[in-house]
Amino acid sequence: MTLKIAGGLAGCGLLLAGIFFSLAGKENEQPPKEASLIQSIQGPALYEAYCAVCHGRDGKSRRS
């Protein structure tokens, strides 16, 4: 029981230390690259990003 609590505390301590150091290290870093919506601007990727929601990934019209 006490061991479990001690383990939990140690875990929390590590987590906090990790957060602290990751925050502390941020100042010298380059700003993060902007996340892009799509990985590439090749046709299939564009289609998947903009069209597949409605037309499906097979590219077929939903009209049957």
Ligand code: HEC
């Ligand atoms: C918001 C939903 C939506 C999105 C996103 C969308 N479409 Fe459509 N599209 C439709 C609907 C609804 C139709 C008309 C019904 C049909 O043909 O399935 C249509 C019809 C079409 C047609 C004519 C199909 C036919 O059989 O006559 C083409 C070509 C087309 N879309 C291409 C695209 C492309 C390329 C993209 C991505 C740039 C795209 N659409 C994105 C909803 C969408």
